[in-house]
Amino acid sequence: MAWFRKEKKVREPRRERLEIPPDVWEKCEACGHTDIREKLVRNWHVCPSCEFHRRMRAHEYAALLLDEGSIEETEVDLKSTDPLQFPDYPARLKKALGTAGDSDAILTATGTMERMPVNLGVMDFAFMGGSMGSVVGEKIARLAQRSLEKKFPLIIVSASGGARMQEGVLSLMQMAKTSAVLSQLHDRAIPYVSILTNPTTGGVSASFAMLGDAILAEPGAVIGFAGPRVIRQTLGQDLPEGFQTAEFLLERGMVDHVSHRHQLKQTVGRLLRHMSLKPVASGWDTA
Amino acid sequence: MGTSALEFEKPIVELERQIEEMRRSSAEQSINITAELAPLEHRLAELRREVYRNLTPVQKVQVARNSRRPFTLDYVKLCFTDFIELHGDRAFRDDAAIVGGWARLEGETVMIIGHQRGRDTKENIHRNFGMPHPEGYRKALRLMKLAEKFHVPVLTFIDTPGAWAGLGAEERGQSEAIARNLFAMSELQVPIVATVIGEGGSGGALALGVADRILMFEHSVYSVITVEGCAAILWKDGKSPEMREKAASALRITAPDLLELGIIDEILPEPEGGAHADHAAAAATLAKHVGEQLDELRKLKPEKLVRRRREKFMKMGQFEE
Numbered sequence: 001m002a003w004f005r006k007e008k009k010v011r012e013p014r015r016e017r018l019e020i021p022p023d024v025w026e027k028c029e030a031c032g033h034t035d036i037r038e039k040l041v042r043n044w045h046v047c048p049s050c051e052f053h054r055r056m057r058a059h060e061y062a063a064l065l066l067d068e069g070s071i072e073e074t075e076v077d078l079k080s081t082d083p084l085q086f087p088d089y090p091a092r093l094k095k096a097l098g099t100a101g102d103s104d105a106i107l108t109a110t111g112t113m114e115r116m117p118v119n120l121g122v123m124d125f126a127f128m129g130g131s132m133g134s135v136v137g138e139k140i141a142r143l144a145q146r147s148l149e150k151k152f153p154l155i156i157v158s159a160s161g162g163a164r165m166q167e168g169v170l171s172l173m174q175m176a177k178t179s180a181v182l183s184q185l186h187d188r189a190i191p192y193v194s195i196l197t198n199p200t201t202g203g204v205s206a207s208f209a210m211l212g213d214a215i216l217a218e219p220g221a222v223i224g225f226a227g228p229r230v231i232r233q234t235l236g237q238d239l240p241e242g243f244q245t246a247e248f249l250l251e252r253g254m255v256d257h258v259s260h261r262h263q264l265k266q267t268v269g270r271l272l273r274h275m276s277l278k279p280v281a282s283g284w285d286t287a
Numbered sequence: 288m289g290t291s292a293l294e295f296e297k298p299i300v301e302l303e304r305q306i307e308e309m310r311r312s313s314a315e316q317s318i319n320i321t322a323e324l325a326p327l328e329h330r331l332a333e334l335r336r337e338v339y340r341n342l343t344p345v346q347k348v349q350v351a352r353n354s355r356r357p358f359t360l361d362y363v364k365l366c367f368t369d370f371i372e373l374h375g376d377r378a379f380r381d382d383a384a385i386v387g388g389w390a391r392l393e394g395e396t397v398m399i400i401g402h403q404r405g406r407d408t409k410e411n412i413h414r415n416f417g418m419p420h421p422e423g424y425r426k427a428l429r430l431m432k433l434a435e436k437f438h439v440p441v442l443t444f445i446d447t448p449g450a451w452a453g454l455g456a457e458e459r460g461q462s463e464a465i466a467r468n469l470f471a472m473s474e475l476q477v478p479i480v481a482t483v484i485g486e487g488g489s490g491g492a493l494a495l496g497v498a499d500r501i502l503m504f505e506h507s508v509y510s511v512i513t514v515e516g517c518a519a520i521l522w523k524d525g526k527s528p529e530m531r532e533k534a535a536s537a538l539r540i541t542a543p544d545l546l547e548l549g550i551i552d553e554i555l556p557e558p559e560g561g562a563h564a565d566h567a568a569a570a571a572t573l574a575k576h577v578g579e580q581l582d583e584l585r586k587l588k589p590e591k592l593v594r595r596r597r598e599k600f601m602k603m604g605q606f607e608e
Contacts, residue, residue, distance in 0.1 A: 083548070083605040084539045087521075134604030141601055163489075163511050165520065168538045169550055172511040173603040175490060176497045179469035180597045187474070203511070205462035206450075206490045211470050225461035225490070226452030230516075234452045244457060254460050 028052055030220075044261050053218045053261055055198065058107035058124035061157050065120060065265050066111035074108045074119075074146065075139045082166070083134070089166040092128060100127040104135040105160065108143045110152070114269040116278070119147045122157040123204070130160035132204055133167040137174030140208060144181040153191040153272045158209040161227070162202015175207035182211050191275035193268050196246065196255065201227045214271045215255045216264070217246035223255075293349050295338055299560065302331045335560035342506065344535035345528075348514055350506040351486040352448070355563035357570065359386055359401030359444040362484065365570030366577075367392055367399065373430060375422075379459065382423030384415045384447070385495075387430045392442070393578060398434035400427045400495060401444030404485070418451040421464035424494050428468050431475055440478040440581055443495040448513060450491030465494040472497035473597055478584035480577050482555070483507045483542075484562075499596050500580045501550065503542040504569070505557040509550070510540040550603065553580075 026037045030052035040047070044064055045054040056064075062071050079102075082089045105127040109120050121143050123130045140156065147154045163171035185192055194212030196205075198221035206225050209215075217223060224231075224244040232239060242248050246258045259267045273280065292300040306327050313320040342350065350356070363370050367390035375381040387400040402419065405411030427443075434441045450461055472479060481498035487509030503509060512520075517534040519525030545551045555572050562569035584592065 077608045079607040081605055081607050084537065086537050087533070134606045137604050138606055165512055165517055165538075167605075168511050168548075169509055169540065169545060170548060170604055172489065172493055173550060173600065175466075175493055176469050176473070176600045177603055179466060180473035180497070180600045183470050183473040184597065186470075203490055206465040206494075207469055208466070210460075210463040210466040223462075224457050225450060225465070226457065230452050231454065231457065235454070239454070243454070252458055252460070254463060 029054065046261050051219065051260070053198065053220055055125060055159070056261075057126060058103065058122040058157075061122040062107060062109050062111070062120060064261070065155065065157075065268065066109065066113055066118070067115065070111035071109050072111060073103070074110055075142050076103070078104065078135045078138055080104055080133055080135045080167075083170055084166070084168050086166040086168070092166070096127045100124060103127070104139070105130045105132065105164075106136045106139050108139045110146065113155070113265065113272070116269070116272060116276070117150070117152045118155055118272070119143050119152050120155045120157075123159045125159040125161075125199075128164065130158075130204070131162065131164035131171075132160060132174050133164035133171050134174065136164075137171075137177045140178045141181045144178075144185055147190050147192075148184055148188060151188070151190055153193070153276060154185060155193045155195065155268060155272075156208060156212075157195040157197060158200040158204050159197045160200060160202065160204035160209075162204055172203065175203045178208040179211060182208055191272055193271055195259075195264065195268070196223050197221050199223070199227070201225065210254075213275060214257075216257045216259045216267060217249060217255045218261060218264075219246055219258050221246045223249050293346070293353065295342075295346055295349075299331065299334050299338060302327065302334060306331065332559060335564070339506070339557075339559065339561060343532065344508070344538075344541055345514060345532045347506050347508050347541050348486070348531075348535055350561050350563075351508045353561075353563055354404070354406050356485055357562055357566045358406075359399070359403050359446060359484070361566055362401075362444060362570055362573055363390060363399060365567060366574040367397070368394075370399070373433075374426070376425035376429060378425060379422040382415075382420050382426060383413050384417050384419040384451070385423035385427055387427060389439075392574065392581070395581075396437075396439050397581075398430055398439050398441045399444070400430050400441060401484075402447040402492075402495070404446060415451055417447045418449060419447065419491060419494075420451050420453075420456045421459045421461050424450075424464040424468050427495060428464075428471055431468075431471065431479075435475055435477050438477060440480070440584065441475070441498075442577060442581075443479065443481045443498065445481060445483045445487045445492045445495055445509070446485035447488050447491045448486055449488035450494070465490045468494040469497050473600070474593055476589040476593060478581060478587070478592060479596070480580050480584070482573065482577065483509050483551075484573075488513060497596070497600065499584050499592060499599070500552045502553045502555055502576060502580070503545060503551045504555045504562060504573075505542055506561050507542060508540040509542075509545055510538050512538070514538065514540075548605075 028047040031050035033049035196217040370390040372388040404417035405414040479498035483503040514534040515525040518530040524530040542554045558565035558568035
């Protein structure tokens with residue numbers, strides 16, 4: 001018999017087994033890389049493996065671009081109605097309000113960017129595909145009006161499939177409305193920077209999105225007038241690789257820059273300081 | 288002409304053919320049949336009135352697209368004098384889907400810009416069915432600026448299924464070209480009168496549509512998307528007559544709809560049986576109404592004109608708050 005006997009002790013697990021709920025993980029649409037969602041969120045939804053820019057919600061863009069604690073949402077009371085009594089529109093609106101929040105397809109806010117006061121609009125693809133109806137047009141018009149009154153630069157981040165069909169020709173006219181208000185900003189030399197994200201097509205790309213004093217696009221974003229599906233149908237052939245991407249538009253001279261999401265804020269800041277004749281790295285207050 | 292009758296026009300066309308037949312045979316045989324013809328002609332007029340008064344939205348789409356309908360260049364010929372067409376955008380090429388140039392309305396110089404469709408296949412290929420490329424919009428912009436330079440009013444005619452969705456159009460910046468026109472028209476210092484003469488299709492129509500006054504022919508349509516496109520997206524069926532009918536009604540695309548929605552200023556009445564039944568009468572209506580609008584707009588100073596035009600579009604839209 002051995003002089004030493006190991007004392008048999010039932011080992012208690014030190015802690016509960018870590019339960020990882022399946023929805024903590026997210027898979028990159030582009031490369032299949034799987035990562036913890038929290039990590040992707042902290043990386044502003046850019047895939048750490050392939051740099052694919054995933055879709056991001058409007059409030060996240062506001063947090064990305066504006067200084068912490070400076071964000072003040074504007075025009076919160078505007079709500080879409082159903083002016084044409086279009087089939088299923090009220091139900092679709094209700095659903096969108098439930099899933100995407102009550103800012104409609106654009107969040108408008110005032111705040112500071114690198115200490116410069118700015119007005120920011122961010123379209124939200126989650127709300128009916130970022131479609132532009134009367135509310136989107138009106139929110140942009142009012143935001144621009146604020147810029148006119150206070151001489152604050154205007155920034156709009158676009159993500160949209162185009163005009164909101166369910167509001168018919170009223171939606172179409174929002175293209176004219178937003179362009180008309182931008183022409184007023186132009187008269188008063190108030191800078192406007194347009195940021196195009198995936199996707200920016202239809203009536204949005206054919207109005208305010210393409211009218212920036214500077215136009216930036218996120219890598220890989222699909223940008224065009226007719227969506228790829230429509231062109232494919234019209235022509236009955238496949239589109240060339242990379243057609244209508246941000247990089248393609250840069251090459252064809254349609255945008256000024258393709259900017260990585262992590263560099264977006266400093267790029268816009270630099271542009272705005274140039275266009276407002278402010279010194280390097282200064283805020284509005286130090287000018 | 289007259290060969291491509293619309294389905295709902297068939298009774299009219301049949302009656303027309305009968306009357307024509309009787310006229311011809313009576314002429315051959317030198318018989319006076321005026322008395323016999325009178326009730327038939329009366330019936331024809333009534334039939335035309337009846338059919339055209341009760342057009343459904345989807346039938347209006349067919350009328351608006353009808354190739355017998357007067358096009359921009361038909362109106363140019365019938366309402367204006369001294370027309371000289373101006374070509375090209377000075378950057379890429381001349382787009383035949385948009386035509387423009389100097390002309391005179393009652394002796395006064397105006398700049399005309401309009402979509403142009405084709406009457407037969409050959410012409411339609413040349414004109415791309417009235418669907419412009421970016422260079423078409425850029426030509427239009429060039430002509431607007433030219434008119435502004437010489438303080439001449441701009442008259443636009445809208446008649447397009449929409450902007451062309453193709454590779455070249457996208458590569459050369461279809462979006463930018465349309466956006467630029469909306470922007471430039473919002474600050475153009477001369478009067479602009481736009482008239483929807485056929486189909487006003489989406490952004491491709493609006494790119495000529497930011498005007499001080501927007502007129503619309505009675506049976507023309509103006510829409511954010513084609514009825515086929517709308518039905519295809521919403522109900523996955525852009526082909527069947529029922530779905531097209533449903534989309535046409537839902538989208539509210541007729542002239543009375545647009546007047547009610549506060550988008551257009553005036554509806555131009557069409558002759559019995561539609562503008563295609565009597566080009567000259569439609570042209571006379573156009574000349575009269577556009578002339579009246581111009582007389583009013585000419586009185587305004589450029590600053591006031593631009594301010595009012597901007598306010599007009601800033602007011603468009605319906606929402607709750």
